[in-house]
Amino acid sequence: MRLVQRPAIVLWLAFIAACLIVISRSHFTADLSAFLPKNPTPAQQLLLEQIRDGLASRLILVGIEGEDAPARARLSKQIARVLRADPAFVSVNNGEPVNAARDREYLFNNRYLLSPQVAPERFEAEGLHAALSESIELLASPAGLLVKSLLPRDPTGEMVQLLGQMDSKNRPQMIDGAWASGESARALLLVQTRASGADTDGQLRAMTAIRQAFAAAPGATPGARLLMTGPGVFSVTSRDAIESQVSRLSLVSIALIAALLLLVYRSFTALALGFLPVVSGGLAGIAAVSLGFGAVHGITLGFGTALIGEAVDYSIYLFVQQGGAGRPESGEESWVSRFWPTIRLGVLTSVFGFASLLLSGFPGLAQLGLYSMAGLITAAGVTRFVLPHLLPEHFRIHDVSHIGQVLSRQVRYAPKLRQVAVLWLLAACFILTQHSMWNDKISSLSPVSAADVALDASLRADMGAADVRYLVVASGLSREAVLQSAEQVSRILQTQVELGELSGFESPGRYLPSQASQKARQGSLPAPAALKTNLEQSVQGLPVRAQLFAPFLVDVEAARHRTPLTAADLEHTSMDMALDALLIEQKNHWSALLPLTAPEGAEINADRLRAALNASGMPDVLFVDMKYEADSLYSAYLHEAILLSLGGLAAIVGLLLWVFRSPRRVVRIIAPLAAAILTVTAGLALFGQQLMILHLVGLLLVVAIGSNYALFFERAESMISPRTLASMLFANLTTVAGFGVLAFSNVSILQAMGVTVAPGVILALIYSAIFARIPRA
Amino acid sequence: MMKLSFVRRCSLPFILALLLPTFGYAAAWDIDQLMHRLAQTRADHASFVEKKFIAMLDKPVESSGELFYSAPDRLEKRTLKPRPESMTVEGGALIIERGRQKHRLQLQDYPELAAFIDSIRGTLAGDRHALERNYRLSLEGTVERWTLQLLPVEIKMQAVVKRIRIAGEDNAVRSIEIIQADGDSSLMLIEKLATP
Numbered sequence: 001m002r003l004v005q006r007p008a009i010v011l012w013l014a015f016i017a018a019c020l021i022v023i024s025r026s027h028f029t030a031d032l033s034a035f036l037p038k039n040p041t042p043a044q045q046l047l048l049e050q051i052r053d054g055l056a057s058r059l060i061l062v063g064i065e066g067e068d069a070p071a072r073a074r075l076s077k078q079i080a081r082v083l084r085a086d087p088a089f090v091s092v093n094n095g096e097p098v099n100a101a102r103d104r105e106y107l108f109n110n111r112y113l114l115s116p117q118v119a120p121e122r123f124e125a126e127g128l129h130a131a132l133s134e135s136i137e138l139l140a141s142p143a144g145l146l147v148k149s150l151l152p153r154d155p156t157g158e159m160v161q162l163l164g165q166m167d168s169k170n171r172p173q174m175i176d177g178a179w180a181s182g183e184s185a186r187a188l189l190l191v192q193t194r195a196s197g198a199d200t201d202g203q204l205r206a207m208t209a210i211r212q213a214f215a216a217a218p219g220a221t222p223g224a225r226l227l228m229t230g231p232g233v234f235s236v237t238s239r240d241a242i243e244s245q246v247s248r249l250s251l252v253s254i255a256l257i258a259a260l261l262l263l264v265y266r267s268f269t270a271l272a273l274g275f276l277p278v279v280s281g282g283l284a285g286i287a288a289v290s291l292g293f294g295a296v297h298g299i300t301l302g303f304g305t306a307l308i309g310e311a312v313d314y315s316i317y318l319f320v321q322q323g324g325a326g327r328p329e330s331g332e333e334s335w336v337s338r339f340w341p342t343i344r345l346g347v348l349t350s351v352f353g354f355a356s357l358l359l360s361g362f363p364g365l366a367q368l369g370l371y372s373m374a375g376l377i378t379a380a381g382v383t384r385f386v387l388p389h390l391l392p393e394h395f396r397i398h399d400v401s402h403i404g405q406v407l408s409r410q411v412r413y414a415p416k417l418r419q420v421a422v423l424w425l426l427a428a429c430f431i432l433t434q435h436s437m438w439n440d441k442i443s444s445l446s447p448v449s450a451a452d453v454a455l456d457a458s459l460r461a462d463m464g465a466a467d468v469r470y471l472v473v474a475s476g477l478s479r480e481a482v483l484q485s486a487e488q489v490s491r492i493l494q495t496q497v498e499l500g501e502l503s504g505f506e507s508p509g510r511y512l513p514s515q516a517s518q519k520a521r522q523g524s525l526p527a528p529a530a531l532k533t534n535l536e537q538s539v540q541g542l543p544v545r546a547q548l549f550a551p552f553l554v555d556v557e558a559a560r561h562r563t564p565l566t567a568a569d570l571e572h573t574s575m576d577m578a579l580d581a582l583l584i585e586q587k588n589h590w591s592a593l594l595p596l597t598a599p600e601g602a603e604i605n606a607d608r609l610r611a612a613l614n615a616s617g618m619p620d621v622l623f624v625d626m627k628y629e630a631d632s633l634y635s636a637y638l639h640e641a642i643l644l645s646l647g648g649l650a651a652i653v654g655l656l657l658w659v660f661r662s663p664r665r666v667v668r669i670i671a672p673l674a675a676a677i678l679t680v681t682a683g684l685a686l687f688g689q690q691l692m693i694l695h696l697v698g699l700l701l702v703v704a705i706g707s708n709y710a711l712f713f714e715r716a717e718s719m720i721s722p723r724t725l726a727s728m729l730f731a732n733l734t735t736v737a738g739f740g741v742l743a744f745s746n747v748s749i750l751q752a753m754g755v756t757v758a759p760g761v762i763l764a765l766i767y768s769a770i771f772a773r774i775p776r777a
Numbered sequence: 778m779m780k781l782s783f784v785r786r787c788s789l790p791f792i793l794a795l796l797l798p799t800f801g802y803a804a805a806w807d808i809d810q811l812m813h814r815l816a817q818t819r820a821d822h823a824s825f826v827e828k829k830f831i832a833m834l835d836k837p838v839e840s841s842g843e844l845f846y847s848a849p850d851r852l853e854k855r856t857l858k859p860r861p862e863s864m865t866v867e868g869g870a871l872i873i874e875r876g877r878q879k880h881r882l883q884l885q886d887y888p889e890l891a892a893f894i895d896s897i898r899g900t901l902a903g904d905r906h907a908l909e910r911n912y913r914l915s916l917e918g919t920v921e922r923w924t925l926q927l928l929p930v931e932i933k934m935q936a937v938v939k940r941i942r943i944a945g946e947d948n949a950v951r952s953i954e955i956i957q958a959d960g961d962s963s964l965m966l967i968e969k970l971a972t973p
Contacts, residue, residue: 543838
């Protein structure tokens with residue numbers, strides 16, 4: 001009854017309830033996109049779109065292992081049949097010629113609209129003569145068998161030309177009627193999901209459907225195994241990995257911290273009360289991120305786990321420092337007047353440090369910043385304003401003063417180690433100058449395990465699906481506009497192919513030419529009478545008679561009058577998928593993508609191609625190196641994060657200067673923190689860990705947490721009290737437990753934070769003791 | 778004189794052959810024997826002259842060039858006249874080069890063409906198993922002068938090829954005649970050259 005009358009308690013309960021409501025409606029993600037920028041350049045924008053919902057993001061590569069080749073092929077066909085009937089999949093390809101007839105039909109029936117060779121000269125007597133001679137030679141050549149039946153309808157060989165353009169060089173072999181890799185003994189399928197790669201739930205549903213189709217297939221035996229890979233699969237597995245790690249790691253760290261606190265307090269009530277600020281802080285953090293960003297990244301949750309170790313500090317300070325004696329009111333008052341200002345300043349320095357992350361253009365970092373700020377303020381606030389009211393009448397914890405006494409004696413000697421510490425720091429500086437510190441590859445952030453990356457590479461090699469590194473992008477305001485620019489770019493690229501700079505390229509204009517080109521092609525086809533005359537002249541000197549080509553005259557006349565092709569004509573062909581990948585509409589803005597293939601055994605010379613494209617003077621045409629963009633994007637963010645961290649540090653220094661108005665005291669507070677950062681960084685370099693953004697966040701945390709220790713040492717008027725020392729040791733141990741557990745995570749970003757913070761806070765405490773004012777004892 | 782000594786020299790095996798007809802037939806000349814001999818050739822280089830009789834064209838088309846074969850599955854037909862071009866089959870890939878154009882096809886996409894090419898490749902390799910996947914084989918003649926006839930088994934293939942006749946002397950293929958289902962035909966005469 002008494003409790004409910006306290007306004008602080010009521011407010012707190014209402015706050016918790018509100019947080020729970022927000023969290024229950026939150027959306028959780030785990031893909032890399034949270035670590036990609038908010039305000040990208042056009043090239044980065046393209047990269048992001050491709051990562052989020054480009055065609056590549058919607059592809060799942062499926063492998064079937066085990067059993068023998070015929071059994072695998074049978075399984076592949078059975079699975080494909082089930083998946084083709086499932087609307088969750090746009091296409092399911094395993095080499096079975098499901099679309100081959102329709103593809104051929106589309107190409108052949110529309111050859112005069114599709115073929116870039118169609119031009120007025122080609123249908124004059126001279127042009128026809130040249131084209132016919134070519135076709136007759138082809139007829140007599142080894143490939144003649146393939147073209148013989150086409151000759152009367154297509155004497156100019158447009159179909160051969162179109163097929164030549166389409167032929168994809170690298171495709172898997174067919175074994176027993178389905179795609180397979182002989183070397184790795186796998187049957188292969190390529191599946192395109194309707195859900196975009198960023199839709200992790202949709203990807204999960206697609207994966208489940210594939211698994212079910214495999215399990216239910218009549219040919220499935222215990223010996224057969226299903227493998228899947230692809231960007232969508234990666235986001236599903238990394239979400240699973242992060243989820244399972246976060247839940248396991250938080251259990252472990254809660255157990256560790258609880259055991260530690262129980263050992264210290266010897267009181268379950270104290271333990272339960274001690275966790276209240278932690279839980280409140282965690283809930284507030286998640287709710288704040290959810291409100292601020294619309295979605296919560298899994299990494300933020302993982303980070304929350306670790307923050308348990310810090311948030312619990314405040315209650316430790318309260319319980320231990322107020323002195324075990326069971327008089328809450330006066331005890332509270334004395335704790336509030338003696339220690340709260342120091343803790344409040346500690347919280348403020350942390351908040352100032354993390355506030356800098358909020359400015360990051362990297363949504364992932366900004367999330368961590370917001371989470372920490374909301375979490376720490378809430379935890380400290382609950383400790384200060386709610387917890388004292390909840391303490392029972394005769395609340396007491398186990399007396400820890402003897403531990404404090406022991407520590408007190410140690411601390412007295414600590415300043416004697418200053419010279420050693422300085423030498424040690426000089427050594428750290430030397431180590432840092434000898435190592436390249438930063439890892440500027442974006443892949444360092446990926447939560448995907450090395451085994452999964454290897455499987456992906458192996459399936460991709462089987463499938464002959466290399467990663468596209470270079471693209472030309474034409475953008476515009478309509479489909480027609482970008483198709484026209486794509487055709488212009490194609491002409492430039494074709495010259496590059498002939499120069500040997502490229503082995504080939506793709507273009508949406510191949511599958512769907514612009515209306516303008518189609519009309520121009522129609523316009524270059526002569527009227528029946530004229531064509532007949534031209535044809536009769538053209539056969540002179542050739543071993544054929546003009547009558548043979550009567551069907552050709554009929555087809556040309558039909559092509560002259562038909563309505564130009566639109567995207568709808570491509571439906572149910574396999575080219576529909578290609579067009580979908582290469583022609584993208586977003587908010588009334590269209591982009592045509594032209595992926596480039598490097599010449600055999602050589603790299604693409606990006607500078608020369610860029611120059612060739614620039615020479616054309618076409619606006620809105622962009623040459624994109626995806627790998628370079630991804631890496632430069634990340635290194636730009638790393639650079640930004642370094643600047644922001646320095647900014648955070650400056651903000652902390654400014655705050656301390658404002659509070660203490662004494663540069664000397666501020667230096668004394670900052671010195672141990674700087675020393676801790678230096679030592680940890682040198683240690684990481686020594687163990688071969690290259691720093692990435694999350695190490696940097698870890699270092700910021702070391703400053704945030706360590707500032708509490710430094711402040712306690714600095715604020716102590718004379719010799720720091722044994723009880724305060726004991727509380728700092730316990731707070732330190734819980735932090736180490738919380739973050740130390742992360743160091744064992746196999747998700748690289750969590751691990752990075754763990755290996756930085758756990759040793760960092762221990763060092764911050766030790767350096768604080770070493771650099772503390774020498775007591776006037 | 779000549780004739781007499783020949784008969785005398787041959788009389789013993791001849792008599793034995795009469796006495797043991799089955800054994801003699803198997804040992805002297807059958808498809809396995811031919812295949813075995815053909816399989817001895819690991820690499821080959823020959824010149825060819827090919828005449829194609831195509832109904833659509835008023836006169837036959839003649840071409841000539843060189844053939845390169847290396848066991849077990851690489852065959853290159855390099856046409857020099859009337860216009861340089863080349864066709865290479867290696868494993869499952871078919872590469873056709875004409876002028877600056879280079880087409881790479883997967884044989885699996887063109888089953889009729891694949892069966893067609895495998896008839897020649899299988900014969901050169903002496904791979905009876907591969908040949909019998911698509912054709913019914915029959916052999917006529919002697920070691921010195923044999924003719925292997927291939928008749929397609931599958932209906933789909935019968936719609937393209939009526940029969941293939943490969944003639945040879947000992948372990949050398951001398952001519953390949955292909956009669957297509959629509960009556961068009963081609964005859965390729967082969968002359969062995971020194972192996973490069």
